[in-house]
Amino acid sequence: MSFTGKYEVESQENYEAFMQIIGIPADTIQKGKDFKFTTEVVQNGDDFIWSQIYPGHTMTNRFIVGKESEMETMSGKKFKATVQWDGGKIVVDFGKYKHSSEIAGGKLVEISEAGGATFKRISKRIA
Known part of the structure; x- marks a missing residue:
């Protein structure tokens, strides 16, 4: 299934604990926990442009x-880093944490994992 689309965060689990483990400052965690940012993905085969759009800032990874x-x-x-396929998921090791993304339903x-904490974010397709 193609990842191409625009997604808005619907729910998050273990955000604060995970962010503390990877070293994000407490004030940044508090600011970020309620952001309803969007993720925009353009996929062409194995070529991806993956953008996370926050208020006042966009982070884009091309891989x-x-x-x-x-x-x-x-x-x-x-x-x-090298992103790999794992079935229908894309996975990458970011050093401090491992991250996987998939389209389900x-x-x-x-899902991001570090130091025994698992952070799960689900985003709904909006475009």
């Missing part, structure tokens, strides 16, 4: 599955 690409983490750190389901 080709199976090829090393420069990526940016939630905390703004840049590094090189027409929704974008993202």
Whole structure:
């Protein structure tokens, strides 16, 4: 299934605990926990443009599955990573945490894991 679309956050689980583990400052966590940001994905085969649009800031990662690409983490750190397919999911190791994304029931389901905490975000398709 194609990831292409625009998605709005519908629900999040374990946001605060996960963000603390990966080193996000408490004030940033408080500001970010209630943002209803959007994710916009353009997929052309294994080529992706993945943007998260926050109030006043957009973070965009461009990558080709199976090829090393420069990526940016939630905390703004840049590094090189290789996104892989795992069944219908795309997975990437961001160093401090592992992240997977899939389309399930027409929704974008993202799971990040670090230090025993699992952060789950579900976003509904809006376009």
